Amino acid sequence: MLIIEGISKTFGKGSINEKLAIDDLSLAVNKGDFISIIGSNGAGKSTLLNCISGVYGVDSGSIVLDGIDLTRLPEHKRSKYIGRVFQDPLRGTAFDMTIEENLAIANTKNKSIGLQRGLNKKERDLFREKLALLDMGLENRMKQKVKLLSGGQRQALTLFMAVISKPKLLLLDEHIAALDPNAANKVLALTDEFSKTPDLCTLMITHNMKVALEYGNRTILMKDGKIAMDLHGKEREKMTVEKLIAQFDIDNDRMLL
Amino acid sequence: MTFGAVLGSVELGLIYSIMALGVFLSFRTLNTPDLTVDGSIVTGMAVSAMICSVGGNPWLALVAAFIVGCFAGFITALLNTKLGIQPLLAGILVMLGLYSINLRIMGGKSNVAIIKSDTIYKNFREFAQTEYSSIILGLIILTLITACFYYFLKTRLGFALRATGDNEDMVRASGINSNTMRLIGMGLSNGLVGLAGGLLAQYQSVADIGMGVGMVVVGLASVIIGEAVFGTRSLIRRLIAVSLGAILYRMIIAFAFNLGMPSTDLKLVSAVIVTFALSTGALGEKFSIPTLFQKVGAKNANN
Numbered sequence: 001m002l003i004i005e006g007i008s009k010t011f012g013k014g015s016i017n018e019k020l021a022i023d024d025l026s027l028a029v030n031k032g033d034f035i036s037i038i039g040s041n042g043a044g045k046s047t048l049l050n051c052i053s054g055v056y057g058v059d060s061g062s063i064v065l066d067g068i069d070l071t072r073l074p075e076h077k078r079s080k081y082i083g084r085v086f087q088d089p090l091r092g093t094a095f096d097m098t099i100e101e102n103l104a105i106a107n108t109k110n111k112s113i114g115l116q117r118g119l120n121k122k123e124r125d126l127f128r129e130k131l132a133l134l135d136m137g138l139e140n141r142m143k144q145k146v147k148l149l150s151g152g153q154r155q156a157l158t159l160f161m162a163v164i165s166k167p168k169l170l171l172l173d174e175h176i177a178a179l180d181p182n183a184a185n186k187v188l189a190l191t192d193e194f195s196k197t198p199d200l201c202t203l204m205i206t207h208n209m210k211v212a213l214e215y216g217n218r219t220i221l222m223k224d225g226k227i228a229m230d231l232h233g234k235e236r237e238k239m240t241v242e243k244l245i246a247q248f249d250i251d252n253d254r255m256l257l
Numbered sequence: 258m259t260f261g262a263v264l265g266s267v268e269l270g271l272i273y274s275i276m277a278l279g280v281f282l283s284f285r286t287l288n289t290p291d292l293t294v295d296g297s298i299v300t301g302m303a304v305s306a307m308i309c310s311v312g313g314n315p316w317l318a319l320v321a322a323f324i325v326g327c328f329a330g331f332i333t334a335l336l337n338t339k340l341g342i343q344p345l346l347a348g349i350l351v352m353l354g355l356y357s358i359n360l361r362i363m364g365g366k367s368n369v370a371i372i373k374s375d376t377i378y379k380n381f382r383e384f385a386q387t388e389y390s391s392i393i394l395g396l397i398i399l400t401l402i403t404a405c406f407y408y409f410l411k412t413r414l415g416f417a418l419r420a421t422g423d424n425e426d427m428v429r430a431s432g433i434n435s436n437t438m439r440l441i442g443m444g445l446s447n448g449l450v451g452l453a454g455g456l457l458a459q460y461q462s463v464a465d466i467g468m469g470v471g472m473v474v475v476g477l478a479s480v481i482i483g484e485a486v487f488g489t490r491s492l493i494r495r496l497i498a499v500s501l502g503a504i505l506y507r508m509i510i511a512f513a514f515n516l517g518m519p520s521t522d523l524k525l526v527s528a529v530i531v532t533f534a535l536s537t538g539a540l541g542e543k544f545s546i547p548t549l550f551q552k553v554g555a556k557n558a559n560n
Binding site: 053074075076077079080083084086090091092093094095096097101102104105106108109110111113114115116117118119161162165 | 413417431433434
């Protein structure tokens, strides 16, 4: 489904700050895969997702999603196929617009954007019905501005916006890191539920190794811009946080939490 | 203040309201203070005056003023998005360049008088036969523009525009080209400013090269005063507030002159008003105008 072949990305080429963030990385993601990505700071996890989504162009290699070559497409064009949730809950929504208006923008991803009405009754009903599934009472607050929502509510809304237009790929960049434990669990449960959408591939970066092993069907450990470990099937089932630490000298305390 | 002065302020205010809506689009909706306004309003005036002076249809002159305004905004947006020039600087550059272009449009003269030509104000006065004709016409035009603008902001394109000012990351993640949105937004914003310029030239029967100086400040003042006094709860309320802010601003200026201030101090007064209005944010909620009103209200209630 998603085929990444030999991509590399260097920041600040030729300067003293030159950093090879992604080093000849290849990855094949199957339909329906839910992959958790772990690795210490600077391992290239976020850069990988940003290269896939088009925030950065790659220096070499190719990225193909369901037969569509994304490598040279600009960010907004790739977004038609990709849903994204960022770590910062503020980044995923337009704060000065209402919940329903935010949803309407997310919902028009694959439609033409012109002088059609931004929102009609049919869409409102659909949003209300679907928002109720989040179980946060947002369905009764659709005309409120997003800036009035809590971080957890915003992140749940962003996640919902990311999947509403039925993307082929869902990219989650530490999307629960900024949330309190309760909200994090809620958003994780929703992530798990949404990831079961048929044919949807999900890549989730997390610093929480327990979460990484518990959710999804595959776990990747990144180190120095490469994939250092690719766990799935039986091997992954037997893996524990302790064994992971023993096997790879993980130097980041945050990952143990 | 005489009744005539109040009437005059409202008439002017109704025109400046349209400019204020344009400034609202760039300053609030796109979150970019746009200095192109100082140039594009004169471009609108110049085009409108020149078309009227050669006996052209004054309504057509307004359409032309709107279109040239749009182009000025496009250029600013392109300098910003394609060449990576900061929005503020891009606006200054276009404003500067427009000064020469405006002079060219006006045939190399620094002002064009159209006292003898047809204007929409003259035509409507003959048609309506009342001394309030300018106010009625201004109100009709403003209502139409506000309604169109409101419905535009409620379309899919309008949503995308508003989101661009809020959060460009989210807009790109939603498959929308944020640069295109900036282009459309800045174009439309300056189109409204150009239209206001076109109306202004016809209202005053003159276009003057120096009239653009400080217009962006007037626009900002209108937006801020309007929002502070009349509220921002819903989008339509906000648009009406901005228009009322422009009228209120003209009233304040007229009042200042009425107190005996020389008209050459106009720009200084404008600058002070805007400084005060902008600083209400820095001074905190305590000093914001709605809060002050509430306090006065509470005091009165206690008495």
